[in-house]
Amino acid sequence: xxxxxxxxxxxxxxxxxxxxxxxxxxxxxxxxxxxxxxxxxxxxxxxxxxxxxxxxxxxxxxxxxxxxxxxxxxxxxxxxxxxxxxxxxxxxxxxxxxxxxxxxxxxxxxxxxxxxxxxxxxxxxxxxxxxxxxxxxxxxxxxxxxxxxxxxxxxxxxxxxxxxxxxxxxxxxxxxxxxxx
Numbered sequence: 001x002x003x004x005x006x007x008x009x010x011x012x013x014x015x016x017x018x019x020x021x022x023x024x025x026x027x028x029x030x031x032x033x034x035x036x037x038x039x040x041x042x043x044x045x046x047x048x049x050x051x052x053x054x055x056x057x058x059x060x061x062x063x064x065x066x067x068x069x070x071x072x073x074x075x076x077x078x079x080x081x082x083x084x085x086x087x088x089x090x091x092x093x094x095x096x097x098x099x100x101x102x103x104x105x106x107x108x109x110x111x112x113x114x115x116x117x118x119x120x121x122x123x124x125x126x127x128x129x130x131x132x133x134x135x136x137x138x139x140x141x142x143x144x145x146x147x148x149x150x151x152x153x154x155x156x157x158x159x160x161x162x163x164x165x166x167x168x169x170x171x172x173x174x175x176x177x178x179x180x181x
Contacts, residue, residue: 003041004034004052008161009091009139013050018057018135021071024113028058032069032111035060044089046127048134051090059131063124070116073108073132077101077125084126086140094155098143100126 007013021028031054039047039060048059060069078101086098104125106118120128130140141152156162 002034002037004038006038006042006047006089007051007053009088009156010162011053011090013053013055014090014134014139015137016050016055017137018048018050018055020057021109024071024109024111028056028071029111031056031058032060032071035069036062036067039089042089045123046131047089048131050134050137057135059135061124061127061131063120063127066124068118069111070106070118070128070131071109071111073106073128073135075129075132076105076107077129078103078121082122082126084123086126086130088130088140090139091141091156091159092161093159094152096141096144096148096152098126098140100129100143104128106132 031049035047035049035052035058038052039062045063046059046061049056057072058069059073061067080102081099082102083097083099085095086100087093087095102125103121104119106128108116110116118124118128133140133143141149144152
């Protein structure tokens with residue numbers, strides 16, 4: 001039950017497909033608590049377990065006053081589309097207009113193993129899709145068209161937190177990622 005370092009773009013765990021949760025125990029409840037505290041501290045609208053270095057299919061969200069989590073999500077997306085600004089705690093300070101489904105029905109479990117269904121549109125739908133993508137090793141910039149993706153990669157390269165711009169030793173309240181020469 002503590003704030004954890006958030007992994008930054010370039011960390012390999014962000015590109016790995018997370019493993020399904022098979023045991024609903026105290027360890028899982030601690031993970032959900034850590035995700036929630038870290039997300040609120042950042043602050044963010046959602047946070048997936050791989051973003052704190054845990055390769056399990058779990059995420060938390062806080063959208064429109066609704067705070068929750070989902071374990072082993074399976075999504076049913078509407079055909080209707082929406083575009084909107086999207087950012088990511090693993091790409092600090094960057095936002096890009098990202099296409100998503102307008103609505104979602106997400107099925108999974110809570111931290112106690114009880115079945116859960118979350119239905120949402122607009123921002124909640126965007127958040128659920130974004131966090132589920134993290135569980136599949138997908139980062140929102142992967143959803144951009146070619147030109148936007150090139151712009152995003154340039155912005156990442158120029159970002160203060162980018163590996164190319166990192167000081168010899170870097171300390172961040174949201175990342176233990178650092179380089180020493």
